[in-house]
Amino acid sequence: MTIREELERRERTYLSPFAVCSADTQGRDYPIAPDDLRTQFQRDRDRILHCKSFRRLKFKTQVFISPEGDHFRTRLTHTLEVAQVARTLARCLNLNEDLTEAIALGHDLGHTPFGHCGERMLDKLSVEGFAHNEQSLRVVEVLEGGEGLNLTKEVRDGILHHSGKVAPATLEGKCVARADRIAYINHDIDDALRAGVLKEFELPGEILRVLGETHGQRIDTLIRDIVCESKDRNDIVMSDRVQSAFDELRTFMFEKVYFDSWRHKEEAKCDYVIRMLFEYFMEHPSEMPLEYVQIAYRDGNERAVIDYLACMTDRYALRTFQQLFSPSAFPVI
Ligand code: MG
Secondary structure, X not given: OOHHHHHHHHHHHHOOOOOOOHHHOOOOOOOOOOOXXXXXXXXXXXXXXXXXXXXXXXXXXXXXXXXXXXXXXXXXXXXXXXXXXXXXXXXXXXXXXXXXXXXXXXXXXXXXXXXXXXXXXXXXXXXXOOOHHXXXXXXXXXXXXXXXXXXXXXXXXXXXXXXXXXXXXXXXXXXXXXXXXXXXXXXXXXXHHHHOOOOHHHOOHHHHHHXXXXXXXXXXXXXXXXXXXXXXXXXXXXXXXXXHHHHHHHHHHHHHHHOOHHHHHHHHHHHHHHHHHHHHHHHOHHHOOHHHHHHHHHXXXXXXXXXXXXXXXXXXXXXXXXXXXXXXXXXXX
């Protein structure tokens, strides 16, 4: 028996009847020979971790645009926090932790520069519309390595449906969708306090009494509640009391941090950068890197420019903007 077969045997023995066993995967578009050491979902996790889009998450905005401070979250640290919360849920509920981790690490690969502000702008500019979860799927199916990462269907489903109206097909995917919200609401509070746009006393007291006074306590309450309510159930749910406190906290964050007026000035600049880059590369598609020129031949200019812009990090977008639109030193003859 190989190590992988032993791991598959353990999954069958110990996982919940609602979990997805890796041996039961619906498979990949292009079948590959089984590995001796790793299960299918472990291989997917490794494929995601080693791809270029994953490394670029380091320089993409979470909430604070191109943050100068070393302690602010980026898309990469957000992704790692989501993976931690999701794995804790999966382990406590006897779900497939490897599948959960693969989905969590891949969920935001399609995120744009400048966070949701960049996403809204690309949505406005694109005739087809743009959503980061759909782009994450496009990254793993098409853009990475020229022909995609060839991931299993369960991982791709979890990535696509971590946000949006359709729920993921697996409980592991649902754990990631919950973990994403738990992670971002809580770490964005922490970052907003650090940036001084939120003061401790402004956090609604009623909500803190239910969820906890500190960052750690709140995450603990949310995880415990989900574990308690979802044990031996074919769903991932919260109790009404904790769910409504969490919803109120989310509404508070949207009003106070995500859409507050302090952001408007900087976001208008980000919109401008994205719009100018979009218009420039629509007119000069051959100036994009070769992989995007090839997409332009195959799928049209707009698809290629949107892919190119979505892949950019904050600093790459700003550097490209500067190179194209800001005069540099030149010799005077
Ligand atoms: Mg996320």
